[in-house]
Amino acid sequence: MDRAARALARTVLADVARRRSAGGAPPRVRFAGSLASDGLSGTGRVRPARRSRAVGRAAQGVRVVLLVGPGNNGGDTLFAGAHLATAGARVTAFLVAGTVHGPGLAALEAAGAEVIARSELRVPAVVEHVSAADVVLDGLVGIGARGALRPPSGGIVRALVEARAAAEVAGSPWPWVVAVDTPSGIGVDDGSVPGPVLAADRTVTFGAYKPGLLLPPAAHLAGAVEVADVGLRREHGPQVAGTLRLQDGEVSAVLRAPGVRDHKYTRGVVGVVAGTDKYPGAGVLATAGAVRAGAGMVRALGPAGVTDRILDRHPEVVTAGGRVQSWVLGPGIPSDGSDAGQDRRVYGALAAVTGVLDAEVTGGVVPAVIDAGAMAMLEHRLPEIAVLTPHAGELADLMRGLGHEVGRADIEAEPVRWARAAQRATGATVLLKGAVTVVVGSGVTFTQADAPAWLATAGAGDVLSGILGALLAARAGDVLADPALTSRIAAAAAVLHGRAATLASAGGPTTASAVADAVPRVMAGLLAG
């Protein structure tokens, strides 16, 4: 608990300093190790800290509100509050239970914090304090949570969620919310959101990731997750029960930088069947994704109205047929059969991917990205080297076509469950697009949360399909030898896409074209490692 509280306080101070420096004053300060020497003994007593000036500057005058629950989660929060108060913060603790962690409360009181007992607690006062605070620590409940938050925690959090929404509408400031171990009230083991939850900007989780921090929809409420080493045995990387999140080194290991012996064919040729006269832009954007993600060559196939536009933007593209190492099928091709030529090309490529037609006819089995209209053209079970890339609405259509009574809202409520169901039903790797992208392969699930909300823009999915096509083409031989690699490559493509969107957006609106243009810089950064 001592290590957890120190880690929590350290992160809060670092966040405060970063936010202040972003706002202009005071200047950025470094905190490495600062709280490790503040004099707190292992028994939970707070002695006057020997603080560095940097810590003092970060903490002085910072208004901190603690939401303190009955268990050890509340205990961690109380001790962290004691550290912050000792460092100079103005700390107010709201106790939501008659009995809270005793030593933690004693430490907090000894550090001079204000404590509002359960008997004096009024919801409007909590809302007022929180609205005026710089930082809120959500320590109501952690891994001990069972079901939706009960009163009074549930009522407090519901009121805070409403206040936050009102502040957003009014453009009023809202404090930096730090969740202690988990945002209180999420389904810790399954990522569900059974009741009100205060969305965090940061979660400091202890020892190891909890499933609910990686699995949507709860993962959306965790903000930036930091794992604090509290001396517990822990797995490498964020990994829980078959659910993985790729880290930078793992993404760069998936990427293939060309060597001196490489030429355009060994680097991977991507065949793009995307875009129609009705939706030509999807062809341009899918091609842009493949070109920018380092394809040796892109063959773009389609009507002249599409390929002419592609050539205008990307003169390096070839519009004649030939051998490819991966296919990107379906962006901008509606499922209404209105472009017979594009439909025929998709069916031909699917015949190659599934191996139902002889390799002499199709050019052989290669990995594929199957998006948008192409998902409505599936007639055969797919191999793992085929990646379906639906959003929630498309996955609902796909599953209804397979006999499941399911709508878009059901998919959004349980994205991992339905992505897994689609993987089992089709045999393909499934990449379900969303604020948290879920990738399901055989026996493995990746959840990647690398994209800003600005990425929810027309054409972004087309760019992703092109990026993924290029990564699959670059590793086509490896993927055919080890199809399980497909889901890892798909997760890496989601990371590249999300990071490129962050770069292109720089905190504001962006476009799908700008996202594609940012991909080379993201790849360069990852490869430089």
Ligand SMILES: NC(=O)C1=CN([C@@H]2O[C@H](COP(=O)(O)OP(=O)(O)OC[C@H]3O[C@@H](n4cnc5c(N)ncnc54)[C@H](OP(=O)(O)O)[C@@H]3O)[C@@H](O)[C@H]2O)[C@@H](O)CC1
């Ligand atoms: N484990 C470790 O190794 C380490 C753990 N650490 C820390 O301890 C935390 C876990 O502590 P914990 O076990 O005391 O559980 P915790 O999350 O405080 O909740 C229990 C309390 O919540 C209550 N409660 C339950 N459901 C509720 C609901 N829906 N609505 C309202 N209340 C609800 C429940 O009441 P009950 O249901 O029992 O009546 C009980 O009183 C963990 O998250 C981390 O911060 C770290 O220090 C590092 C080492």
Ligand SMILES: [K+]
């Ligand atoms: K919590």
